[in-house]
Amino acid sequence: MTIKDPIPWGRTLSEYAAMFSLGENEQSLSVLDIGAGPASFTAEWRHNGGHAIACDPLYASSANEIEHRTSIAKEAMRNFMEDDAQRFIWSTFKSPDDVVKARVAAAKTFLDDYRKEANAKFYLPAGLPTLPFRDGDFDLALCSHFLFLYSDAFDADFHVASLMEMARVAGEVRVFPLLAMTGEPSPHTDEVVDRLRQAGLRPDIEPVKYEFQIGGNQMLRMQTRDHPDHQPKISF
Numbered sequence: 001m002t003i004k005d006p007i008p009w010g011r012t013l014s015e016y017a018a019m020f021s022l023g024e025n026e027q028s029l030s031v032l033d034i035g036a037g038p039a040s041f042t043a044e045w046r047h048n049g050g051h052a053i054a055c056d057p058l059y060a061s062s063a064n065e066i067e068h069r070t071s072i073a074k075e076a077m078r079n080f081m082e083d084d085a086q087r088f089i090w091s092t093f094k095s096p097d098d099v100v101k102a103r104v105a106a107a108k109t110f111l112d113d114y115r116k117e118a119n120a121k122f123y124l125p126a127g128l129p130t131l132p133f134r135d136g137d138f139d140l141a142l143c144s145h146f147l148f149l150y151s152d153a154f155d156a157d158f159h160v161a162s163l164m165e166m167a168r169v170a171g172e173v174r175v176f177p178l179l180a181m182t183g184e185p186s187p188h189t190d191e192v193v194d195r196l197r198q199a200g201l202r203p204d205i206e207p208v209k210y211e212f213q214i215g216g217n218q219m220l221r222m223q224t225r226d227h228p229d230h231q232p233k234i235s236f
């Protein structure tokens, strides 16, 4: 099975922490979650006292619309995991049902937060390759399960432009996973890494402790500010 359109399917802070090797000493970082969908990362990070903003073209939609789309995605994803169960490591999650429960819980946390009018400033309807932020607004820009995953729909040019844009707005960029929807490594990774290096950036590919899809245990990391004490400019 292949899924061409990015689907609203969201993960939690604990999964983000594992996918992106987020350390305890990083809780004070200001974070931009790009293509955040119904993930609960931003809500949880803020509830823990951190600074985070999420952006996704999906946020042009109402909470009810997102809830509806997420519930449709639920059945598609359950069927996908049942049909292709051998592509996954069933240790943290014991079954497709377990995953669905975790994703529904994440979406609920997200939707409860998203529905509060006062929180509109934390959820911006925007997407790659153009972000509505100033240079260096954030310490860290994350992108989970959008770049590289939809390699059939988005070419290498899109990935290079998107990663340069992420590097523009944040002192560090992390992207996970580097697998395409087929479960194979994205066909764009080598070219994208080469082109970013030619542009003067320093992308690295690092192993992470998270592995749910077999082989999905690497992130792309780029430090884009030389000074670790770089001050993000956005005010929260």
Ligand SMILES: C[S@@+](CC[C@H](N)C(=O)[O-])C[C@H]1O[C@@H](n2cnc3c(N)ncnc32)[C@H](O)[C@@H]1O
Binding pocket: 006, 007, 008, 009, 010, 011, 012, 034, 035, 036, 037, 038, 039, 055, 056, 057, 058, 126, 127, 128, 129, 143, 144, 145, 146
């Ligand atoms: C599979 S979801 C991942 C959600 C979340 N990051 C996670 O890992 O739990 C992919 C998200 O990418 C979003 N998306 C689609 N086009 C995008 C774009 N051009 N820029 C950023 N995100 C986009 C979709 O709306 C969808 O919410």
